[in-house]
Amino acid sequence: MATTSKNMNVFYRQKKKSTTSTGKKSTKSPSPKHAATFGSDITQPPGLVSHGGSLDLKDDFDEQEQVLRQFDMNMAYGPCVGITRLDRWERAQRMGLNPPKEIESLLKGGKVKLESLFDGRV
Amino acid sequence: MEVDSQEQLQRKQSTYLSLDENFEIQKEVYRGQQYSQIYFARLHMMRTLLYSLVPNWKSHLPVCTVLELEEGKECIIVGTLYKHMKLKPCILDEYSKERSVAPLIKPHNFMHQDDYLVLEDESGRVKLGGTKLSPSVYVTGVVVALHGKETSAGAFFVEDVLEAGLPPQIERPLKSREDKYVVFVSGLSIGSSSSNPLQFQLLVDHITGHLGDEEEQGLAAEIVHLVIVGNSVEISHGLLNGQNLASKDQSRLSEPFKELDILLTQIAASLPLDIMPGSSDPANFALPQQPLNRCLFPGSATYNTFRSCTNPHCFELDSIRFLGTSGQNIDDLTKYSEAKDKLDFLERTLRWRHLAPTAPNTLGCYPFTDRDPFLIDSCPDVYFVGNQEKYETRLLKGLEGQLVRLICIPRFCETGVAVVLNMRNLECHALTFGTQISS
Numbered sequence: 001m002a003t004t005s006k007n008m009n010v011f012y013r014q015k016k017k018s019t020t021s022t023g024k025k026s027t028k029s030p031s032p033k034h035a036a037t038f039g040s041d042i043t044q045p046p047g048l049v050s051h052g053g054s055l056d057l058k059d060d061f062d063e064q065e066q067v068l069r070q071f072d073m074n075m076a077y078g079p080c081v082g083i084t085r086l087d088r089w090e091r092a093q094r095m096g097l098n099p100p101k102e103i104e105s106l107l108k109g110g111k112v113k114l115e116s117l118f119d120g121r122v
Numbered sequence: 123m124e125v126d127s128q129e130q131l132q133r134k135q136s137t138y139l140s141l142d143e144n145f146e147i148q149k150e151v152y153r154g155q156q157y158s159q160i161y162f163a164r165l166h167m168m169r170t171l172l173y174s175l176v177p178n179w180k181s182h183l184p185v186c187t188v189l190e191l192e193e194g195k196e197c198i199i200v201g202t203l204y205k206h207m208k209l210k211p212c213i214l215d216e217y218s219k220e221r222s223v224a225p226l227i228k229p230h231n232f233m234h235q236d237d238y239l240v241l242e243d244e245s246g247r248v249k250l251g252g253t254k255l256s257p258s259v260y261v262t263g264v265v266v267a268l269h270g271k272e273t274s275a276g277a278f279f280v281e282d283v284l285e286a287g288l289p290p291q292i293e294r295p296l297k298s299r300e301d302k303y304v305v306f307v308s309g310l311s312i313g314s315s316s317s318n319p320l321q322f323q324l325l326v327d328h329i330t331g332h333l334g335d336e337e338e339q340g341l342a343a344e345i346v347h348l349v350i351v352g353n354s355v356e357i358s359h360g361l362l363n364g365q366n367l368a369s370k371d372q373s374r375l376s377e378p379f380k381e382l383d384i385l386l387t388q389i390a391a392s393l394p395l396d397i398m399p400g401s402s403d404p405a406n407f408a409l410p411q412q413p414l415n416r417c418l419f420p421g422s423a424t425y426n427t428f429r430s431c432t433n434p435h436c437f438e439l440d441s442i443r444f445l446g447t448s449g450q451n452i453d454d455l456t457k458y459s460e461a462k463d464k465l466d467f468l469e470r471t472l473r474w475r476h477l478a479p480t481a482p483n484t485l486g487c488y489p490f491t492d493r494d495p496f497l498i499d500s501c502p503d504v505y506f507v508g509n510q511e512k513y514e515t516r517l518l519k520g521l522e523g524q525l526v527r528l529i530c531i532p533r534f535c536e537t538g539v540a541v542v543l544n545m546r547n548l549e550c551h552a553l554t555f556g557t558q559i560s561s
Contacts, residue, residue: 075244078162082155083491091492095166 064112071103072117080116088116131331131339133393134302136346136440136545144495145410145432147488155489157482161202161263164494165243168265168475169200171286176200179284180269189245191272199278200267201243203260207458208234210484231457233258241268241278248272252280259470261458263479286475288520291501294441299546303344304439305329305553307540308351308448308508309533311402312385313358313378317535324555325540326385330392345542347439348389351508351531352400352448354382383421390425398433400448400509408486409450409478410434410495434477434496442545445498446506446529451478453509454485465516468505468528472498472518504543506531513539515550 072080077092077099086107092099106112113119176185176198185198209232237257239250251273260266267284307325311317327333331342355378361371389395399405399414406412413430416423423430431437434447455467458480471477477496481487501520506529514530527548532539540553 078166078244079156079158081158082153082489083159084153087491091163094492095163096170097166 064106068103068106068112069117071099081118081122083116084114085116086114131336131343133331133343134300134346136302137438138347138394139438139441140429140431141436141438141443142432144436144493145434147410147412150488150490152489153491155491157487157489159491160482160487160489160494162244163490163492164263164476164497165202165265167494167497168286169243171475172200172265172267172284175284175286176267179267180282183269187245188241188243188248191248191278193272193274196269196271196281198267198269198284199241199243199248201241201247201265203262203264203266204240204242204247205237205257205260205262205458206240207232207237210458231460233458233460241266249277250280251275251277254280255283258460261455261480262483263481264474264476266474285473288472288518288522288524288526289475289498289501290522291503291520291524291526292443294503299440301344302346302440302545304347304349304444304504304543304545305345305540306349306351306506306508306529306531306543307534308400308531309353309535310350310382311353311356311533311535312382314356314535317356318538318557319381320557321538321555322385322534324557325534325553326388328553328555330388345393346545348393348395349435349444349446349506350395350397351435351446351506352398352433353402353509353533354397354400355379355404356402357404379418383419386419386422386428387425390422390428392427394427394429395422396429396431396435396437398431398435398446398448398508400433401450405433408488409481410488411448436502440545442504443500443502444504444506445477445502446504446508447477449507449509450485451481452507454478454480458484463514464507464510464530465514465528468507468530469516469518472501472505472526475499501526503527503548504529506541509533512537513541513552515541517548 068085071077071085071089077088077097080088083091089099089104089107107114173185180198183196183198185200188199188201191197191199209229211232239255239257239260240247241250250268252270255268265286268278268280269282269284270278270280273279310322312322324333329342329345329348331339357375357378361367361375367375386395386397397414399411403414404418405414411433413432416430419428422428434445436443436445438444451471452464452467455470456464461467461470471479475498477498478485478487481496482489501524503525504527508531510530510532512530513532516528518526518528520526525548527543527550529541529543529550531541534540538555540555541550542553543550
């Protein structure tokens with residue numbers, strides 16, 4: 001995409017040119033629209049910055065979150081929107097649906113998101 | 123003039139137990155949930171129940187979910203009914219370009235011959251066909267089991283329906299009962315132009331024993347409880363249009379309550395009294411309506427015989443279970459379905475085991491997350507609804523020996539009729555107060 005380098009300076013973090021370098025400019029200059037790549041340290045356009053100020057680049061792909069997301073998506077325990085995961089687990093328990101105990105211990109152990117997958121997004 | 127007799131008549135008493143805890147929302151916390159939670163709770167409870175009833179109904183057929191339906195395979199599915207109604211008011215109609223289509227005068231009943239039913243569970247929904255399930259009888263929110271098969275068009279052809287039926291009733295111990303009466307009155311509408319204060323004063327005087335000779339006072343002494351079933355006050359709409367009220371108008375706002383409180387104090391001094399909120403009372407709009415604030419009744423709330431109750435209201439008197447509402451649930455059924463009379467609607471809600479199946483679809487309801495408080499799990503002995511056009515009553519007999527007295531209580535301001543129930547044999551009669559002085 002053709003952009004003048006003058007405009008691009010606004011988006012790039014300015015780096016001091018090293019004197020020993022051959023003067024070759026860094027060739028890779030992705031436009032901000034394609035900047036959503038993993039590992040890129042280019043400042044993101046506001047659209048990708050979700051609530052809390054944290055960059056929404058990497059999904060929380062740790063195993064625990066995966067397990068909890070499977071619990072959220074399981075239709076047998078009812079809808080997950082508008083109710084915390086622990087409340088939903090306790091409701092399922094009270095209704096006799098026998099939700100897995102590991103979920104309860106995960107949720108009570110802390111360090112996991114207590115709100116469902118869709119919290120704040122729907 | 124006769125001298126007052128030496129012996130004082132004692133009013134009979136009965137033990138009272140309130141079962142309104144299920145309808146209270148003080149402990150509920152709103153976390154932004156939507157109504158999907160209450161529908162899930164309803165479907166789960168009713169489905170568990172229906173699954174236990176299916177083997178007695180048709181044990182040879184497989185039970186499956188909506189998504190597991192196969193064409194031509196006879197099976198049983200359980201889900202929530204949804205009625206698609208052409209004339210049901212939709213908020214989007216206000217934005218539609220063809221404004222001429224919507225009628226200017228809103229019909230009282232939104233039924234149309236093109237209405238059709240859909241069955242829905244968590245996995246999917248399927249349109250229902252066949253003549254067994256009449257859309258004019260059912261409403262959105264009822265959970266049923268259906269026997270049938272999927273047609274080539276993708277609809278489900280219904281061959282038979284299983285409703286939950288009347289809930290089990292707790293056996294009442296047959297004590298040697300004496301005649302004890304409960305009086306129901308609704309729609310006092312104090313503050314409206316049609317209410318006649320003399321009529322209600324006559325009722326109060328009769329119940330408290332200030333009318334009549336000893337025999338009549340003896341009859342009044344057998345009244346053990348009074349239930350006021352909603353719409354006790356009516357505040358004129360001119361005062362409620364959102365504009366600031368002048369100070370002289372502010373007193374007009376509280377006058378109906380002062381009048382009601384004076385009358386309720388006379389009653390509360392004499393016998394136990396329950397007052398339920400109705401659609402025109404200053405309580406929350408959505409069901410379950412919370413008890414009217416005791417501050418509204420400075421005089422009568424000081425008595426321990428005065429009880430402000432929720433709507434719906436459930437209580438036990440001498441272990442006879444009473445359950446009833448101020449009319450919003452039945453009025454909503456009247457708008458979205460049809461029946462020969464209001465008692466039929468009452469009977470249907472009992473057979474569906476749900477007080478207000480149209481909540482939250484067309485009837486305001488609190489978004490509960492973990493339960494549906496309107497499910498009826500124990501059959502009442504007396505089931506009443508207030509604010510109806512006329513007094514009607516029927517004794518309903520269930521298949522397992524349940525016996526329910528269904529009562530429609532008319533609006534007192536229009537009819538001057540209160541209803542009296544004898545707890546000994548569940549017989550009902552009307553108590554009419556007329557103030558016309560015939561010339």
